[in-house]
Each structure stands twice: as C-alpha cells, then as structure tokens.
Amino acid sequence: VSSTAFAQLFPVAFAGGAGHQKAVMSDEVSHDALVAQAAAGDAAAFRALYTRHRADVARLVYRMLGARSDMDDLVQEVFFQVYRSLKDFRGKSKFTTWLHRVTVNVVLMHRRAAKSRPVYAEEAAQDVTPDDETVLPDEDADRRERVRAFARVLGRLADKKRIVFVLHELEGLSPAEIADVVGAPVLTVRTRLFYARREIEEMLGDEPALAPVRASFTKAGGEA
Amino acid sequence: MTDKLEKALRDAKKSFVPKEPDWDAVDAKLFARIEADKKSERDARVARVAPASRTWAWVAGGLAVAAAAAVFVGKHTSRAPFDAATSASAGAPASALLAHAGTGDVLIGGAASAPGTDVRAGDILETRGATAYLERAGTQGAKPAVTWDVEDQSKVTVTRASGTLIVAVDKGAVEAQVTPVPSGEAFAVDVAAADGRVTRVAVHGTHLRVARVESAGKIKVVVDLNEGVVSIGTPPRTGSTYGTLVTAPAHVELDAQDPSGTIVVSHAQKDVRAAVDLAAAIVASSAVAQLPAQAAPNAPAPTAPAPVAAPVAPRPVAHPAPPEPAVDPNAPDTIAKGVRQCMASHAPPADAQVRVSVSTALELHMNDRGFPDFARFDPPLPKDVQDCASGVIYKTRFASGGTTKIQLDF
Numbered sequence: 001v002s003s004t005a006f007a008q009l010f011p012v013a014f015a016g017g018a019g020h021q022k023a024v025m026s027d028e029v030s031h032d033a034l035v036a037q038a039a040a041g042d043a044a045a046f047r048a049l050y051t052r053h054r055a056d057v058a059r060l061v062y063r064m065l066g067a068r069s070d071m072d073d074l075v076q077e078v079f080f081q082v083y084r085s086l087k088d089f090r091g092k093s094k095f096t097t098w099l100h101r102v103t104v105n106v107v108l109m110h111r112r113a114a115k116s117r118p119v120y121a122e123e124a125a126q127d128v129t130p131d132d133e134t135v136l137p138d139e140d141a142d143r144r145e146r147v148r149a150f151a152r153v154l155g156r157l158a159d160k161k162r163i164v165f166v167l168h169e170l171e172g173l174s175p176a177e178i179a180d181v182v183g184a185p186v187l188t189v190r191t192r193l194f195y196a197r198r199e200i201e202e203m204l205g206d207e208p209a210l211a212p213v214r215a216s217f218t219k220a221g222g223e224a
Numbered sequence: 225m226t227d228k229l230e231k232a233l234r235d236a237k238k239s240f241v242p243k244e245p246d247w248d249a250v251d252a253k254l255f256a257r258i259e260a261d262k263k264s265e266r267d268a269r270v271a272r273v274a275p276a277s278r279t280w281a282w283v284a285g286g287l288a289v290a291a292a293a294a295v296f297v298g299k300h301t302s303r304a305p306f307d308a309a310t311s312a313s314a315g316a317p318a319s320a321l322l323a324h325a326g327t328g329d330v331l332i333g334g335a336a337s338a339p340g341t342d343v344r345a346g347d348i349l350e351t352r353g354a355t356a357y358l359e360r361a362g363t364q365g366a367k368p369a370v371t372w373d374v375e376d377q378s379k380v381t382v383t384r385a386s387g388t389l390i391v392a393v394d395k396g397a398v399e400a401q402v403t404p405v406p407s408g409e410a411f412a413v414d415v416a417a418a419d420g421r422v423t424r425v426a427v428h429g430t431h432l433r434v435a436r437v438e439s440a441g442k443i444k445v446v447v448d449l450n451e452g453v454v455s456i457g458t459p460p461r462t463g464s465t466y467g468t469l470v471t472a473p474a475h476v477e478l479d480a481q482d483p484s485g486t487i488v489v490s491h492a493q494k495d496v497r498a499a500v501d502l503a504a505a506i507v508a509s510s511a512v513a514q515l516p517a518q519a520a521p522n523a524p525a526p527t528a529p530a531p532v533a534a535p536v537a538p539r540p541v542a543h544p545a546p547p548e549p550a551v552d553p554n555a556p557d558t559i560a561k562g563v564r565q566c567m568a569s570h571a572p573p574a575d576a577q578v579r580v581s582v583s584t585a586l587e588l589h590m591n592d593r594g595f596p597d598f599a600r601f602d603p604p605l606p607k608d609v610q611d612c613a614s615g616v617i618y619k620t621r622f623a624s625g626g627t628t629k630i631q632l633d634f
Contacts, residue, residue: 040603050254054247062242072245076254077466083258084464109466113458113484147239170237 035095039086046086050079053096057103063166064107066155078106093180100173100181104163111159153203161196164189264453264471265404317342318385319358319370323509326376328353345385351378351396357506360389362403370411371502372400388412388426397435401502404429404452409464415445417480426455426465430472431499445483447476448497456483551594555622556630559586562616563609567634570608582634587627594622
C-alpha cells in the first residue's frame with residue numbers, strides 16, 4: 001500500500017486511521033494526525049492540540065491587541081472557533097498557518113466590535129515579561145520603556161500593516177505565509193510591510209526611548 | 225538589518241510577550257463552552273424527535289421515512305457531512321413563498337406574488353395586510369432547512385441565498401424555524417441602524433423571531449429565542465458571526481446603534497414571546513387558499529380570515545404517512561453491503577498500481593422503532609460515499625432500538 005496515495009485519497013482516514021497505516025510517522029505527520037483526529041471529533045486530540053498551541057496563540061493575540069485585558073477571552077474564542085471549524089480544515093495549508101488566520105480574524109473581529117484603537121498604553125508595560133539576562137535595574141527599566149514605546153508605535157499602525165509587521169518581524173512568518181494568513185497576494189504583503197516600516201520610522205521620533213533605533217529603520221526600510 | 229534594529233526587535237520578541245495566562249481558567253471556560261455547544265446540538269436533536277415536532281413530518285407528507293431520518297444525521301453529527309444547508313448552490317432560490325395569511329398582498333420586487341414564487345438574493349419582500357410564509361428546502365426533499373415568515377407590515381430584503389440564508393429586516397419582523405446544521409450558520413437576520421451599522425442575529429439551528437422596532441428615533445432589535453442558540457454581533461467578512469451568544473429561552477433587546485453596550489437579555493420564560501407553529505400556519509393558510517371563497521368561513525384555519533386568490537400551494541400537505549419498512553433481520557449485513565456498494569461506486573479512483581485498504585467503524589443509534597437516528601463513520605469516509613450510504617442506512621429497520629457498531633473493511 002502506498003501511504004502517500006492513500007493519504008491523497010483519504011486524508012482524514014489516513015491521518016486518524018486507527019493504526020491501519022503502519023508507516024513510521026515523523027513529528028510533522030504525527031501532528032497532522034493529531035489535527036485529523038481532532039477534526040474527526042476526538043476530544044483528547046483537540047485538547048492536545050490546544051495545549052500545544054495555546055501559548056503561541058496567546059502571544060499573537062497579545063501582540064496584535066497590545067494589551068492583556070481581553071487576551072484570555074480571545075484565546076478562548078480562537079480555540080472555540082478552531083473547535084467549530086476544524087472539520088473544514090483540509091490541510092491545504094499548514095495547520096499553524098490556518099491557526100494564525102483564525103487568530104487574526106478573531107482579533108480583528110474583536111477590534112471592530114470594540115470600535116477603538118488598541119490600548120497600547122501603560123497597561124502594556126505592566127505585562128512586559130522580566131528579562132532573566134538583565135542584571136541592572138536601570139537596564140531593565142530602559143528595556144521596559146523601549147518595549148512600551150514599541151507597543152505604542154505598533155498601536156498607531158493601521159490593522160493591515162500591523163498584522164503583517166507583527167507576523168513577519170515578531171512571529172517570524174515569511175511574506176508567503178502571511179499572504180496565506182491574510183488572504184492577500186505576496187506582493188501586497190510586502191507593500192504593507194514596507195509602509196509599516198516607513199510609518200514606524202516616522203513615529204519613532206515621537207518616542208524618545210526608541211530614538212536611537214530610528215536610524216536603523218531608515219537603513220532597513222524596504223527589506224522584506 | 226542593523227544591529228540597533230535587531231536589538232529593538234530582539235527586545236520586543238523577548239519581552240513583548242504576555243504574562244502567562246491563567247490557563248486553568250481559560251481551559252475551564254473553553255471546554256465548558258464546547259460542552260454547552262455539544263449540549264445544544266443534542267437538545268436540538270431531542271427537540272426534533274419530540275412528538276410536537278413530528279407534526280412537521282406529517283405536513284411534509286410524501287417524504288420517505290428514510291429521507292426524514294437522514295436529516296437527523298446531518299443535524300446532530302457535527303463531523304458527518306450530511307449538511308442540509310450547504311446544498312443550496314449559487315444562484316439557487318433563497319426560498320419559495322408557500323402561502324399567505326390575510327387578505328392583503330405579499331409583494332416580491334414590488335409585484336404581488338402568489339404562493340409558489342421563488343425568492344432569490346436581492347429580492348425585497350413586503351407584506352401589506354398579509355403574512356408571508358416561506359421555506360428553504362432541505363436536501364433531497366428532507367425536512368426544510370428554514371421555514372420562515374414575514375409578518376404583516378414588514379419589509380425584508382434577501383441578501384444571500386447560497387450557504388447561509390441571510391435576510392435584512394428593513395421594517396417589521398421575521399420568525400423562523402431553522403433546522404440545525406452541523407457547522408456554520410444556517411440562517412441570519414440583519415438589522416441596520418440609522419447610521420448604517422448592522423447587527424446580525426445568526427443561528428445554526430433554532431426557533432427565533434427578530435423584530436425591528438422604531439421608537440423615539442431609535443431602532444431597537446428585539447429577539448425572541450424559543451430554541452437553540454443565537455450569536456448576536458457584527459456581520460463578519462467571512463466565517464461565523466462573532467458576538468454575544470444567547471441561549472434559549474431568551475428575550476433580547478438592544479439598540480441597533482450600540483448593540484454590545486445596550487444588549488439586555490432575559491431568560492425568563494414569561495418574557496419570551498410564544499413561538500408561532502409555522503408548519504401549522506402554512507397548512508392552515510394553504511387549506512384556506514384552496515377553498516372556494518364561500519367556504520372560507522368554515523375553513524379549519526381561523527388565522528386566515530379570507531381566502532387568498534392564489535394557485536394551489538406547491539407543497540403537498542397532510543398526506544397519509546407512507547407504510548413503514550419491515551424489520552430487517554439482517555440489518556447490519558444489509559447496511560454493510562450497501563455501504564460497500566457506495567464505496568465501490570463513489571470512492572475516488574485509485575492508481576492501478578496501488579492497492580488501497582480502508583477500515584472504518586459505523587456507529588449507529590436506533591430509536592425505539594428500530595430506525596437509525598444517528599450514524600457516524602469513524603474515521604469518516606469521503607462525503608459522496610457517506611451521502612450515498614445514508615440512503616441505505618435510513619431505509620433499514622432494526623428489530624429494536626439501541627446502539628451498535630459495524631466494522632467495515634474495504
């Protein structure tokens with residue numbers, strides 16, 4: 001039996017196939033199997049998926065939202081949407097890409113509902129994770145201020161530009177992956193990224209804590 | 225990228241992360257919500273097999289018992305792709321006007337319309353002295369996907385016909401009985417505020433009434449929910465409506481200009497408007513429509529005071545129920561054979577050089593009369609195969625109720 005052919009014919013049966021396929025699975029295939037089992041209604045598989053990805057979702061929600069106030073609810077909403085939509089996931093893209101897409105949509109929906117700009121304010125500073133490598137208190141204070149300023153700058157970006165900037169610069173997705181997440185051509189993603197950087201550069205002047213970074217943005221502009 | 229920029233981004237990557245959420249709390253809420261969702265699906269299934277709802281099966285007349293049972297699978301197996309609501313293809317009618325009640329007119333696109341008229345996306349329905357009853361057909365003649373009415377003095381625009389049936393209430397109210405779908409939203413009602421902001425009430429299966437009430441210059445959305453769950457929020461660009469979830473029974477009122485800030489929900493049964501039995505109303509209205517004018521006063525449907533000059537309603541009503549299939553002493557074998565035939569005729573073609581083995585378990589639940597009312601393939605088979613198999617499964621009668629599992633190897 002060709003497992004590849006079988007998988008093409010019956011992707012769900014293959015992935016969740018209850019031991020009918022004896023091939024040794026790599027981690028990636030095992031993860032795919034977990035996704036397929038969850039899609040087929042396996043509660044334990046869904047819980048395992050949730051446990052594996054919840055921290056990543058929380059981080060992305062936080063970075064897009066800029067505040068922690070609604071983060072828990074949105075993480076919950078993301079996985080509820082995953083639970084309801086997983087059966088429609090056909091593996092055309094990576095599960096993580098699809099999960100990013102769901103997360104972005106949930107956050108955007110939340111922001112539209114709130115009809116307000118994100119709260120990239122003092123609250124963000126309270127949430128900055130302590131840096132174990134920082135020894136001196138004043139260094140840590142500087143770093144916290146830089147992150148807080150960075151959050152404020154991000155918060156002033158329009159949704160579309162902020163999404164691509166966060167996904168690319170902070171989450172490490174490629175423009176092609178981001179294109180899949182946001183449903184736009186790669187060229188559009190690169191354009192948004194370019195303008196996001198340019199706007200950030202302009203806004204850096206308003207943030208003294210990030211002033212030293214401004215020059216570096218100027219040099220890096222256009223690079224995607 | 226320069227060192228300075230790298231440092232800034234490294235800072236952000238490392239530090240622009242949230243403190244660890246209280247995962248126990250998030251877990252508890254998430255899985256409680258999932259359980260509630262599952263429960264609402266189960267409740268909807270119970271409601272469908274309850275005696276009261278069997279009225280509809282009688283109204284549907286000529287439907288085969290098997291086909292009616294097949295609907296049950298689509299409704300309560302969230303994983304099986306027996307989906308009534310997704311059957312509507314692009315360009316298909318959104319609904320058919322089944323009947324009128326009242327002496328006035330039902331206008332579709334400004335023209336008086338008779339029962340039997342199809343309603344499509346973009347059509348505007350207006351009722352003047354009449355209530356219009358409409359229906360979106362289910363799959364292959366099974367239970368209707370959506371049965372709905374447009375109350376008298378209302379104006380409604382059908383905004384979407386394929387996939388989710390979406391109507392916008394410009395004036396008045398609509399009431400709907402929506403057959404649950406395994407995923408997504410079967411029916412949604414939009415109400416626009418004066419500033420253009422739209423509130424959507426979306427359901428995957430329920431009985432609800434949505435009214436647009438103008439008062440003191442404000443537009444209020446009033447929702448009465450008798451069954452199931454609705455999501456009230458802003459229309460999404462794609463996917464499901466993300467908003468406030470409300471479970472039945474509920475009476476909801478909100479200001480269309482500020483839905484989330486003004487929503488008030490009462491779950492007290494006394495506050496919830498009684499549901500109209502739409503199936504019975506259609507039967508009554510159709511019966512009156514078929515009577516000669518002078519016979520109207522004796523018509524069995526007092527809800528329709530005068531006959532409506534209209535063609536005979538297209539849907540047969542009150543036919544005798546078809547005879548039930550006899551008990552099959554070899555029911556599991558019959559089903560296994562049927563599924564194999566479906567597999568042979570509907571499975572995607574395989575490469576001649578490849579031998580494909582498939583194993584699945586068919587889990588069945590039979591009602592007290594021995595008819596399957598739940599079926600699930602684990603793991604699932606291709607949709608075409610399952611659709612084909614449903615025709616076999618629901619025609620087969622077991623000797624008694626209960627559950628069974630049939631192992632199938634192909």
